[in-house]
Every structure is written in structure tokens, then in C-alpha cells.
Amino acid sequence: MKKIINHPNSVVTELLIGMAKAHPDLKYTDELEVISRKVKSKKVGIVSGGGSGHEPAHAGYVGKGMLDAAVAGNVFSSPSPDRIIKGIEEANSGEGVLLVIKNYSGDIMNFEMAKDMAEMDDIRVESVVVKDDVAVPDSTYSTGRRGIAGTVFVHKIAGAKAEAGANLDQVKAAAEKAIANIRSMGMAMNSCTLPAVGKPGFVLGENEIEIGMGIHGEPGVERTSVKTAAETADILLSKVLADYDYSGSEVAVLINGLGATPLMELYILNNEVEKILTEKNIKVYKTFVGNYMTSLDMSGCSVTLMKLDEELKELLDAPCDTPALKVL
Amino acid sequence: MGFRLSSKDYVEYIKLAAAKIHENGDYVTALDAATGDGDHWSNINIGFEKLIEAIPVMETMSLFDEFKKIGMIMMSVIGGSSGVLYGSAYMGAAKVLKDKDVIENQDMCNIMEAMLNAIMQRGNAKPGFKTMIDCLYPAVECYKDCITKALSENETVVLVKKAAVEGAQSTAAMEAIRGRACYQANKGVGHLDPGAITMAYQIETLMDYIATKL
Known part of the structure; x- marks a missing residue:
């Protein structure tokens, strides 16, 4: 294996620290592996995330007009609910938060659990699931279609809608329209x-x-x-x-x-x-x-x-x- | 008198389960590499290592707090699908233990049933999906059956262990409906589900440990 790394166990942490150093508008939360905007504004928050190894997704899409926070899991492995809750907290300005989830069993379970826990803290959270990969048959029975590159369009659309001042239901509707297309x-x-x-x-x-x-x-x-x-x-x-x-x-x-x-x-x-x-x-x-x-x-x-x-x-x-x- | 497990006893079980999982690393990783991405064992093993580190804190806790603590550690350390499922399982089981000082036969059955329900709900999954549920579900059914038939606890632990192990083995013939194996052309048929195997290690160890307390 030839890679520019220090140790396999520290790749996620070190990549996010490096990213925050290169982009001073970003804030890195230690241990919980969350990248968020340094400056919060009063609007619906957009949070995405998933396993690492898909860079620039998702932390590279944090900023004005797209995500408010991105939550990183280990390489190809969903982030745990405690990390996702931190992402939700960073993104929440009181207007509610939309989670953009890629359709994998692990991501769905962890994001839904985080959603349940955040709602106990009275943060309004909605979610959408991206399933754009036509290589897999769509199915309501099995996990079905995977979420892949089309997720970036969903970040763009939901982020723009939120930045324009739409409410949580409107932002979710725009994200769902994008996903359907x-x-x-x-x-x-x-x-x-x-x-x-x-x-x-x-x-x-x-x-x-x-x-x-x-x-x-x-x-x-x-x-x-x-x-x-x-x-x-x-x-x-x-x-x-x-x-x-x-x-x-x-x-x-x-x-x-x-x-x-x-x-x-x-x-x-x-x-x-x-x-x-x-x-x-x-x-x-x-x-x-x-x-x-x-x-x-x-x-x-x-x-x-x-x-x-x-x-x-x-x-x-x-x-x-x-x-x-x-x-x- | 039947068995009575305290939070300190449960910690003893955790130590044994950690050892059982640790010693089967190569086998589980090889199973996982066949249908998944090969990280199940290393993730669950790190989870149990962290539980061992937390023992000094856990053994002084009430059962309720101990189970919640185990759930939180598993959820955040194991990560991925297994972490959130074990986290949900232990938090579901904690509810059964509210205000209890010891785990007796009926409580143990209730704990396992609460874990099963939490996992099925969080994973939106049922028996037959080629997952850890295919080990836990038959074990719980067997446990309930033993209690209905008023079998001795000695007989019960042997039967529950057998049901768990056979349940895990039954995943080889199943098509995967959840998880990475469902993307394989043959849906993983012919391969054991690694998550069901590590679940079986835990139930086996638990039943063997209870047998020493009888």
C-alpha cells in the first residue's frame, strides 16, 4: 500500500483537521469528526455525512449555499448517532434541520437514531434519502438503490432553498423534488x-x-x-x-x-x-x-x-x- | 434457587465475551470479506476492548445505568451498522432493568426479547434477512418456550445456546435483504452472516456463564 498517511487509524481526524486549516471558514469539532460553518445564520440547517473516503464529500460541501455541517464516519462506515447529533446542533439555528442521507443500511439507522435523539431535545429534524444509483434495482423490501454522486446535486438544491429563507417543509420538498429527478x-x-x-x-x-x-x-x-x-x-x-x-x-x-x-x-x-x-x-x-x-x-x-x-x-x-x- | 446476576456479574460476562470475540478474529474477518467489506470483527472487537476499559466504572453502577453505558460505548465505538444496532439493543434492555438489582431467569428472557425488538425496529428488519436477528430471534423464542414449559434453568441455558448457534448457522442458506451482502449477485447465499456469528458468540458465552452460577 502506497499512501500519504501517518497511521490508518488517524486518517479521518487528520484529513478533517487539514481541511479546516485550508479553509478558514470551516470549524472542526474534535473527536466527533464534524465540519461546520464558523458563522451561523438564521435559517434551516442542512446536514449530511457518511463514511469517509468519498472526499470532497461531504465536508467539502460545507459553506454558504450548501451544507451547514458534515459528519464523518470511519472509512466507508457510517458515523455514529452521537457524532450526527453534534452535526445537527452545529447546524441548528432554531429553524429546524434537514438531514440528507445516502441510502445505505448503516447510514439510515444511525441518522434516524440521531434524529430521534435530537427531537427529544426539541430540535425539529426532517430527513431525505438519496437513492440515485440505477445499477441496483429499486426496492421497498430490501435496502434498494444506493446513494452516490447525485447526492451533491441534492446538497446544492436543498442548500440554496434554505439560504433563500424557505422553511423546513419547503426545503425538504425541494430536496425531494431533486431526488425524484x-x-x-x-x-x-x-x-x-x-x-x-x-x-x-x-x-x-x-x-x-x-x-x-x-x-x-x-x-x-x-x-x-x-x-x-x-x-x-x-x-x-x-x-x-x-x-x-x-x-x-x-x-x-x-x-x-x-x-x-x-x-x-x-x-x-x-x-x-x-x-x-x-x-x-x-x-x-x-x-x-x-x-x-x-x-x-x-x-x-x-x-x-x-x-x-x-x-x-x-x-x-x-x-x-x-x-x-x-x-x- | 435460580441464578441472580448483579451488575458486577454482568461485567464478568462482558470479559468472557470480549475474549471469545478476540480469539475468533481471523475467522470472522474471512467471513466478512466474502460478502462485506471485512471490517465487522475489528469494529466489534474495538467495542469490547472499550467496554473492558470501562469496567471499573460499570461494575459500581446499577444494572439500568450499566446497560445504558454499554449501549453508548458500543454505539459510538463500533460505529457503522453494528454499533447503532447494539446501542439500540442495550438501551432497549436497560428499560427492562429499571429499579432492578439482579437479573433472574425471567428478566434475562425479557432482556433478550427487548434487545431483539430494538434491533428489529432500528434495522427495520425481520427474521430471514440474513442478519444478527437470525441468531437472536430463535434464541428468544426458545427462551420463552422454556419458561412456558417451566424447564429447569440448567436445561434452559443449554437449549437457548443451541438455538442461537443453529440460528447463526442457518444464515448460510439465506439471501441477504439488509447490509452490503444484498448487493452481491447471489445475495450472499452459501456464506454465513458474520453479524449472526458474533451475536452467537455473545449468547453462547452468556449461557455458559449463567450455567456457572447455577
């Missing part, structure tokens, strides 16, 4: 190495890729040979477009790198994605290309679409200023 699909070319484990979770062959792999290395839908950028765009978009009707609409596009894929390749992929969308009469309103929701040193990408209406366009365009996403 977001779909993502990813692929991986190589697995990632957890600092505490020291070797990759599995190994893909020299010319092998896996379509639909999760952001923790969960198995995908198909292992196949390396494709061109055009073929990759086609495979990923076909799944997204088959799952939700985007025809004739305007969309926001997120081309996300998983941590070890050069921006060069992400831009090449974006070129192909845009070609296909234009062909299908889907208009690209705004595009984001970069490493927004990573998976340690995994190489690969995901493509996310969000169908837009006037409200979502306005919220997407609203200014935000965070370490990992700025709209000016």
Missing part, C-alpha cells in the same frame, strides 16, 4: 484500497472494467472489456435514460471521477455524453466535471443527470461558496 450510473476500472486493510478489495484484470460498481466497491451489474469513451458514455447513459424519462427536458450533468481517473478522461467522457444527449433531444443546462464523490483511489467514473424545472434551475444557479463547489 436524479439518476446516476457508474463504472470502475480498478478497485480501491482501504487504509486499514492495506490491499484492494478485489482485482480487475488488465483489460477488465466493471459496470455499475458501487462507491464502496460493491459488485456491479457486468464485468466486461475496456471500452472507448464513446461506448462507455453510451453504456452508462442507456441505463440512466431507460430508468427515467428525460426526453425533451433540460438537465444538469455531473461527470464524476472516483478518485484515480484523470480529468482529461472525464472531459473526454463529457464530450461523448453531451453528443448522445443532444442526439436524444435532451438539452444540457449546466455541466459539472470533476471529483465530487470519490471512492478513495478507485479509478472510474459516474454520470448523473438531474431533470430541471424553473425552480430547480434557479436553485442550481444560486450562488454557493464551499471548498469543493462554487457557483458565483
Whole structure:
């Protein structure tokens, strides 16, 4: 394992301290691993979080126009309720708090328990669950679809709505509208190495890729040979477009790198994605290309679409200023 | 006279359970690597290590406070899914122990049932989902059955232990509905659920410990 770390047990703490040092607007809460805004304002608070290893998610989205607090768990493991409660307290200005949760069993349980405990302290808390990964069949019986890169759009939309002074119910409604209109699909070319484990979770062959792999290395839908950028765009978009009707609409596009894929390749992929969308009469309103929701040193990408209406366009365009996403 | 466990006795059980979990590290990690991300044992082991560190405080507490303390430590130290589930279980069980100085046969059955209910509610899960519930649920059913039939406590602990171990083994044939194993193409069929195995270690150890108190 080659990594710039001191010790596997201290990676989360040290990454958050380093982040707070680089971004003086952020406050780091020791032990509880919470990053929050130094300056609070009177508005609905937005809190997200989850396992570490997905940087810049989630702490990189704390700032004006997005999150008020982000709660970090250990690598790929949900934060515990005591940490989440601290995040809720940091975000609460008396107007209530919205939790943006990615759909994994562990995250759901820990965030819901924190919600129950915060409500005992008379903080009003609502939650939304992001489940954008079309590689997994949706299900009301099993855990169902995972939350992946589309979560960043939900942070943007909910954050903008809260910043505009909307109440908790309105902020929650905007977040749910975004979630309903977001779909993502990813692929991986190589697995990632957890600092505490020291070797990759599995190994893909020299010319092998896996379509639909999760952001923790969960198995995908198909292992196949390396494709061109055009073929990759086609495979990923076909799944997204088959799952939700985007025809004739305007969309926001997120081309996300998983941590070890050069921006060069992400831009090449974006070129192909845009070609296909234009062909299908889907208009690209705004595009984001970069490493927004990573998976340690995994190489690969995901493509996310969000169908837009006037409200979502306005919220997407609203200014935000965070370490990992700025709209000016 | 049946068994009567004080908060000090429960600490003795915690020590034994910690040792049992500690010595099975490689086995549980290998099980977990097959269907999950391989961190279940190291997380639960750290949880028990922290419980051991807290023993001087816990053994002076009432059972109610002791169980709440165990719940808080497990929740924050283990983290992930197991932490919140064990945390909920111990906090649910603490309610059963309010104003009690000792745990007797019926109390122990109530404690395990309260833990089961708390875990099923928090995890929104039922028996058959390939989880720790598939070990705890048959153990609780067996315990209740033993009490209804007025079996001796000696017989009871043997039967409850057997139900827990067999329940954990039954997860091999199940399809996962919760947790990371549910993303596997075959839903983890053919693999034991590591969470059910570590739950079985705890129930086994508890029943063996109670047997020494009879």
C-alpha cells in the first residue's frame, strides 16, 4: 500500500483537521469528526455525512449555499448517532434541520437514531434519502438503490432553498423534488484500497472494467472489456435514460471521477455524453466535471443527470461558496 | 434457587465475551470479506476492548445505568451498522432493568426479547434477512418456550445456546435483504452472516456463564 498517511487509524481526524486549516471558514469539532460553518445564520440547517473516503464529500460541501455541517464516519462506515447529533446542533439555528442521507443500511439507522435523539431535545429534524444509483434495482423490501454522486446535486438544491429563507417543509420538498429527478450510473476500472486493510478489495484484470460498481466497491451489474469513451458514455447513459424519462427536458450533468481517473478522461467522457444527449433531444443546462464523490483511489467514473424545472434551475444557479463547489 | 446476576456479574460476562470475540478474529474477518467489506470483527472487537476499559466504572453502577453505558460505548465505538444496532439493543434492555438489582431467569428472557425488538425496529428488519436477528430471534423464542414449559434453568441455558448457534448457522442458506451482502449477485447465499456469528458468540458465552452460577 502506497499512501500519504501517518497511521490508518488517524486518517479521518487528520484529513478533517487539514481541511479546516485550508479553509478558514470551516470549524472542526474534535473527536466527533464534524465540519461546520464558523458563522451561523438564521435559517434551516442542512446536514449530511457518511463514511469517509468519498472526499470532497461531504465536508467539502460545507459553506454558504450548501451544507451547514458534515459528519464523518470511519472509512466507508457510517458515523455514529452521537457524532450526527453534534452535526445537527452545529447546524441548528432554531429553524429546524434537514438531514440528507445516502441510502445505505448503516447510514439510515444511525441518522434516524440521531434524529430521534435530537427531537427529544426539541430540535425539529426532517430527513431525505438519496437513492440515485440505477445499477441496483429499486426496492421497498430490501435496502434498494444506493446513494452516490447525485447526492451533491441534492446538497446544492436543498442548500440554496434554505439560504433563500424557505422553511423546513419547503426545503425538504425541494430536496425531494431533486431526488425524484436524479439518476446516476457508474463504472470502475480498478478497485480501491482501504487504509486499514492495506490491499484492494478485489482485482480487475488488465483489460477488465466493471459496470455499475458501487462507491464502496460493491459488485456491479457486468464485468466486461475496456471500452472507448464513446461506448462507455453510451453504456452508462442507456441505463440512466431507460430508468427515467428525460426526453425533451433540460438537465444538469455531473461527470464524476472516483478518485484515480484523470480529468482529461472525464472531459473526454463529457464530450461523448453531451453528443448522445443532444442526439436524444435532451438539452444540457449546466455541466459539472470533476471529483465530487470519490471512492478513495478507485479509478472510474459516474454520470448523473438531474431533470430541471424553473425552480430547480434557479436553485442550481444560486450562488454557493464551499471548498469543493462554487457557483458565483 | 435460580441464578441472580448483579451488575458486577454482568461485567464478568462482558470479559468472557470480549475474549471469545478476540480469539475468533481471523475467522470472522474471512467471513466478512466474502460478502462485506471485512471490517465487522475489528469494529466489534474495538467495542469490547472499550467496554473492558470501562469496567471499573460499570461494575459500581446499577444494572439500568450499566446497560445504558454499554449501549453508548458500543454505539459510538463500533460505529457503522453494528454499533447503532447494539446501542439500540442495550438501551432497549436497560428499560427492562429499571429499579432492578439482579437479573433472574425471567428478566434475562425479557432482556433478550427487548434487545431483539430494538434491533428489529432500528434495522427495520425481520427474521430471514440474513442478519444478527437470525441468531437472536430463535434464541428468544426458545427462551420463552422454556419458561412456558417451566424447564429447569440448567436445561434452559443449554437449549437457548443451541438455538442461537443453529440460528447463526442457518444464515448460510439465506439471501441477504439488509447490509452490503444484498448487493452481491447471489445475495450472499452459501456464506454465513458474520453479524449472526458474533451475536452467537455473545449468547453462547452468556449461557455458559449463567450455567456457572447455577
